[in-house]
Amino acid sequence: MNTVARKDARYQIWEVHCSRDGQKTFLKNLDIKGSIIINKETQSCMELLVEGLRALQVEKLFKERNISYEVKLSDSASFPGNPALDRRSTARPISSGRVRSPIKQRELDWKDFYPLHVIYQFMSVLETTYPSTCTVSVIGKTAEGRDIRMLKISNSDADNTGVWVDGATHAREWISTSVVTYIADHLARNFTNMSANFTNKDWYFVPVVNPDGYSYTHTTDRLWRKNRARFGNCITGVDINRNFGFYWGRGGTDHMSSDPNHINYRGVEAFSERETTAIKDIILYSGTPFKIFLTFHAYSEAIAFPWCHTAEPCPDYVNLLEGGTAMAKAIFETSGRMYKVGNFKDIMYYASGTSIDWSYGTARIPYSYLVELRSKQDKFLLHKDEIQVCCKEILSGVKALVEFADKTNCLNCNVNAKKLRQ
Ligand SMILES: [Zn+2]
Numbered sequence: 001m002n003t004v005a006r007k008d009a010r011y012q013i014w015e016v017h018c019s020r021d022g023q024k025t026f027l028k029n030l031d032i033k034g035s036i037i038i039n040k041e042t043q044s045c046m047e048l049l050v051e052g053l054r055a056l057q058v059e060k061l062f063k064e065r066n067i068s069y070e071v072k073l074s075d076s077a078s079f080p081g082n083p084a085l086d087r088r089s090t091a092r093p094i095s096s097g098r099v100r101s102p103i104k105q106r107e108l109d110w111k112d113f114y115p116l117h118v119i120y121q122f123m124s125v126l127e128t129t130y131p132s133t134c135t136v137s138v139i140g141k142t143a144e145g146r147d148i149r150m151l152k153i154s155n156s157d158a159d160n161t162g163v164w165v166d167g168a169t170h171a172r173e174w175i176s177t178s179v180v181t182y183i184a185d186h187l188a189r190n191f192t193n194m195s196a197n198f199t200n201k202d203w204y205f206v207p208v209v210n211p212d213g214y215s216y217t218h219t220t221d222r223l224w225r226k227n228r229a230r231f232g233n234c235i236t237g238v239d240i241n242r243n244f245g246f247y248w249g250r251g252g253t254d255h256m257s258s259d260p261n262h263i264n265y266r267g268v269e270a271f272s273e274r275e276t277t278a279i280k281d282i283i284l285y286s287g288t289p290f291k292i293f294l295t296f297h298a299y300s301e302a303i304a305f306p307w308c309h310t311a312e313p314c315p316d317y318v319n320l321l322e323g324g325t326a327m328a329k330a331i332f333e334t335s336g337r338m339y340k341v342g343n344f345k346d347i348m349y350y351a352s353g354t355s356i357d358w359s360y361g362t363a364r365i366p367y368s369y370l371v372e373l374r375s376k377q378d379k380f381l382l383h384k385d386e387i388q389v390c391c392k393e394i395l396s397g398v399k400a401l402v403e404f405a406d407k408t409n410c411l412n413c414n415v416n417a418k419k420l421r422q
Pocket residue numbers: 169170173296297298
């Protein structure tokens with residue numbers, strides 16, 4: 001007998017005994033569509049995370065197919081001891097709405113996931129330690145008043161091209177912040193000894209694009225995805241990666257929505273959000289011709305490039321495929337992990353208003369990639385033991401991409417356009 005699920009809960013944990021053929025396939029298809037998240041799978045059983053707002057809908061689908069399930073937990077955010085969340089996610093307990101008492105000063109060591117203030121402190125320390133190459137600036141303020149901070153690493157050569165590297169666009173994808181800070185740390189410490197492929201670039205790092213959402217996942221709801229924007233009297237949040245102004249709001253609705261309660265809510269208009277505006281302004285007005293745009297997400301272990309809004313190949317399809325393959329090869333050689341490579345629409349799903357479609361389509365950054373990090377097994381709740389190996393494999397991948405990009409010319413390229421204008 002099913003217990004009654006709270007319909008207002010962020011996420012519930014359901015257990016399904018898969019006794020009949022086809023049930024697992026059906027659930028896996030729902031997972032691909034984003035309706036549920038398969039959190040754990042054994043031979044006869046699946047543990048699902050079901051978004052509270054979708055609980056009724058999923059319940060109906062299950063009833064139609066006579067799938068029996070048990071609600072193990074009606075609100076994941078209110079249950080700090082839940083092993084499914086606790087075991088794999090973090091050292092920090094998940095409390096219901098309460099901010100933890102101040103923790104002792106901690107330093108980033110890539111052995112754990114860290115809250116916003118530790119990330120920002122890490123950036124400040126790099127700036128103080130390497131003042132000739134590292135600069136921290138505030139590129140925007142969020143709806144809740146937090147800084148969006150950026151670390152620039154550069155030798156200030158006027159001929160440099162730009163590399164954009166960001167993480168935590170989606171709040172719950174903590175590993176993306178670990179990876180961005182790891183790459184920044186490596187570059188800052190080794191910059192003067194690195195080859196020209198690295199030093200001929202201005203590196204722009206934003207480890208936490210979505211500080212409000214990121215903070216919320218550390219205090220209240222580990223699986224929150226969007227920012228914390230208000231719609232009317234409610235905080236519903238906007239999916240930042242649907243708010244960019246290239247094909248914004250157009251096309252199908254599977255992974256993009258005009259409904260503020262939807263997990264992929266696109267916002268009231270393109271660039272309605274401070275996070276997307278901040279990125280747009282730096283990319284378009286910094287004066288640096290960007291060559292590479294890398295946005296890190298989790299958890300599909302894939303290297304995806306434009307387009308997201310159509311299955312049509314973009315003008316640089318072959319180059320992007322080769323650049324992505326160079327990354328994937330370097331990752332594999334580092335850790336043995338296989339990342340898929342391909343056009344986003346082909347290897348992920350349809351989405352419009354994404355940052356890579358905008359960076360490639362509008363800002364004309366030829367090497368625009370969305371990298372889905374680990375892990376397919378643990379989904380958003382990557383075990384902290386895997387942080388360092390993930391960071392190392394991705395650093396190798398980024399190095400391979402940088403070298404590849406300097407060898408190759410692209411069609412859709414603002415770097416070439418700048419040269420032609422001169
Ligand atoms: Zn994401």
